[in-house]
Amino acid sequence: MYPNEILIIDGSINNETTDLFQNSNFKNLKYFKVxxxxxxxxxxxxxxxxxxxENIDVVCFLDDDTVLEPDYFKHLINTFERNEDVIGVGGVAINENRWEQKQKGKTYDxxxxxxxxxxIYPEGLRNRVRNYLGLTSSLPSNCMPDFSHGRTSGYPLTGKIYEVDLLIGMSMSFRKSLFDHIRFSTYFEGYGLYEDAxxxxxxxxxGKNVIDxxxxxxxxxxxxxRPNMFKYGKMVLRNGWYVWRVKYSNPSFKxxxxxxxxxxxxxxxxxxNVITNNRKAALTDALGRTIGWWSLIFNKPNIK
Structure with a gap:
């Protein structure tokens, strides 16, 4: 299934993308350099x-570092047509999918x-630590608990549709009617970490959001x-706090x-990680998160 319209919104500072698409023969393509x-x-x-x-029914957002499977749009549109209560549909990055089938007779901690x-999904260090400390969400992946930190494991390739709260910006689609009511928040202008959430x-x-x-x-x-890791770390805290309070405006003390x-x-x-991984990136990220933490005490973001 081929899109009725493809919009390229190019924010790059050189002309390489311009040259690529102005000389291409993609059907239904419109190129804009902002x-x-x-x-x-x-x-x-x-x-x-x-x-x-005007006559478009579904608007799909795709990052420029993605490659679609041939039947991507076929399954996407089918999900919207079969589920009238669904407002948003997300996809699965198969090259990043770490799910494995359970082996019979084997026990898993x-x-x-x-x-x-x-x-089964092998938990990373962060989630293992949270599991031992009792700080893990009982909700499935992409669903936000009242303390915000949900699972980010995605879903196994079962062919099923899973209802979620959060879709991922690399692959998310919405009914066009939604944009008569909301747009992407100006709070996230710039790099915009968590603007998709x-x-x-x-x-x-x-309506409902699902991952197919x-x-x-x-x-x-x-x-x-991405921006430098200090800014990134700071945004993890500040933008994360913002999104949490959009979902839960008055969370409990717990x-x-x-x-x-x-x-x-x-x-x-x-x-x-300064000892075990990329030292500079880990250090600047950690410092950014620390500054972001303290900034929330004195200067919390205003929810728009």
Missing amino acids: NENQRGLTKQRNFGISKVT KKKYYKLDGY DFSIRALNY TKVQLSHFHDAAG AKFKWYAIHGVLIIIRFF
Whole structure:
């Protein structure tokens, strides 16, 4: 299934993308090169929405570092057509999928493995530590508990559809009617960490979000697209706090304690990574998270 319209919203500072698409023969393609004032993920998403043709029913957002499976749009549209109460659909990055089928007769430590539908997911260090400390969510992946820190394991390739709170920006699609009500928040202008989570949460006011494991692609993440690690670490705390409060405006004391406790654990792990991993990146990330933590005491973000 081929899209009725493809919009390229180019925020790059050179002409390589311009040359590529102006000389291409892709059908139904419209290319836009935005200026500095319109550059940035949130602004470019909203710019693209404003250019969508009237007769379009579903708007799909895809990052520029993804490669789609041939039947991506076929399964995507099928999910929307069969589920009228669904407002948003996300896909699965098959090259990043770490789920494995359970082996018969083998036992799995629940603190080291997460189980779902006959599959197991090997937990990383962060989640193993949280499991031992009792700071793990009981909800499935991409669902936000009242202390915000949910699972990020994704879903096994079962062919099933899973209801979620959060869709991932690399592969998320919404009914066009949704944009008569909401747009991407200007709070996240710039790099915009977690802008996809913020939008997904607000979309829940108009229908369900689901991840369809038949909607598949590969994601070849380019770290060059991120800001420096100090800014990134700071955004993890501040933007994470913002999204948490969009979903839960008045969390309980227990939920607040868990939110800060988990971030404390993650900061300690990042400082520990200075010894074990990329020293400069780990150190600047940890410092950014620490500054972000303290900034929330004196200057919390205003929810828009």
